[in-house]
Amino acid sequence: MEARFSQGLQLPTWTNPKKIAGKPVSSLHFIQKNVEQRLHQIPISCHLLTRIRKFCRPLVLKVSRSSENSPASVLKSGTFPSLFDESKILRSKSEEIEPYLNGRCIFLVGMMGSGKTTVGEVLSEALGYSFCDCDTLIEEAVGGRTVAEIFKLHGECFFRDNETEVLKKLSSEHRLVISTGGGAVVRPVNWKHMQKGISVWLDVPLEALARRITAIGTDSRPLLHHESGDPYLKTMKRLTALFEERGEAYANANVRVSLENIAAKLGLDDDVCNITPTVIAIEVLLQLENLLKN
Numbered sequence: 001m002e003a004r005f006s007q008g009l010q011l012p013t014w015t016n017p018k019k020i021a022g023k024p025v026s027s028l029h030f031i032q033k034n035v036e037q038r039l040h041q042i043p044i045s046c047h048l049l050t051r052i053r054k055f056c057r058p059l060v061l062k063v064s065r066s067s068e069n070s071p072a073s074v075l076k077s078g079t080f081p082s083l084f085d086e087s088k089i090l091r092s093k094s095e096e097i098e099p100y101l102n103g104r105c106i107f108l109v110g111m112m113g114s115g116k117t118t119v120g121e122v123l124s125e126a127l128g129y130s131f132c133d134c135d136t137l138i139e140e141a142v143g144g145r146t147v148a149e150i151f152k153l154h155g156e157c158f159f160r161d162n163e164t165e166v167l168k169k170l171s172s173e174h175r176l177v178i179s180t181g182g183g184a185v186v187r188p189v190n191w192k193h194m195q196k197g198i199s200v201w202l203d204v205p206l207e208a209l210a211r212r213i214t215a216i217g218t219d220s221r222p223l224l225h226h227e228s229g230d231p232y233l234k235t236m237k238r239l240t241a242l243f244e245e246r247g248e249a250y251a252n253a254n255v256r257v258s259l260e261n262i263a264a265k266l267g268l269d270d271d272v273c274n275i276t277p278t279v280i281a282i283e284v285l286l287q288l289e290n291l292l293k294n
């Protein structure tokens with residue numbers, strides 16, 4: 001089922017397919033770039049490259065709603081990211097990598113707002129894994145309190161103890177993509193649990209994180225300041241301080257997926273805000289391929 005609404009939107013700030021599912025379809029015009037050049041910069045096999053080229057279509061990005069489509073495949077493309085059918089590539093790469101995982105869980109780590117939930121859902125669906133979110137499991141374990149309430153009522157240490165407990169339980173599970181809390185990396189014992197699976201760091205520039213978080217609001221994020229002042233600037237300041245504390249810990253992950261690197265490969269300069277979750281999920285699989293096949 002497909003409908004259309006206004007054209008002439010600017011270069012797409014990425015839109016969460018879940019948020020638009022059920023709404024009219026958008027036609028977003030993209031600036032055409034050098035397709036062939038960018039395809040050569042993506043580290044994909046020749047076979048895949050041939051398939052990508054096959055799916056190249058002209059200019060307009062259609063965001064469509066279709067009953068057969070998974071959330072991961074809602075975006076249909078004209079130029080990059082609408083250049084090729086991202087979801088087909090994701091599926092094909094998932095099929096290729098999935099046997100190498102041997103059922104091991106994938107633990108997504110990264111700063112708050114880095115897309116662990118959004119990308120995790122896309123990735124889990126593609127792999128035929130289930131998705132789970134540590135923060136949600138902690139909230140359930142603490143009688144349905146929100147993370148913000150848990151911090152307020154019981155303090156951060158109590159929250160972290162529960163986080164460790166949840167990670168311990170998850171470490172004996174299989175076939176899960178797990179979105180961990182932004183601070184899960186600080187306790188060494190959590191790494192012991194995550195090492196039962198494979199850890200993937202979603203490395204997103206702080207400016208992009210601050211923009212995303214400012215757009216959503218910081219109410220649900222107890223570690224961000226609630227003081228007055230420009231929301232973007234104070235979020236940026238707090239994220240910078242947190243990243244200084246945690247940067248090294250994130251680097252413990254088995255695999256790093258850097259949005260800056262993806263943007264560079266795709267010739268997007270430093271612009272990471274148009275990289276779709278599907279493209280990020282593909283990059284996760286490519287990095288896993290490097291890890292598991294070499």
Ligand SMILES: Nc1ncnc2c1ncn2[C@@H]1O[C@H](COP(=O)(O)OP(=O)(O)OP(=O)(O)O)[C@@H](O)[C@H]1O
Nearest residue numbers: 014016112113114115116117118182212275276277
């Ligand atoms: N590739 C992307 N481009 C632009 N915005 C994105 C992208 N991925 C996620 N977002 C947006 O960023 C926000 C945070 O994403 P998400 O909740 O997936 O992050 P998270 O890492 O799970 O955060 P937290 O650790 O705080 O739970 C959401 O509003 C989401 O729609």
Ligand SMILES: O=C(O)C1=C[C@@H](O)[C@@H](O)[C@H](O)C1
Nearest residue numbers: 112135147181182183221222
């Ligand atoms: O970065 C952090 O320390 C946190 C991130 C969130 O996912 C929650 O786990 C909680 O708000 C703490």
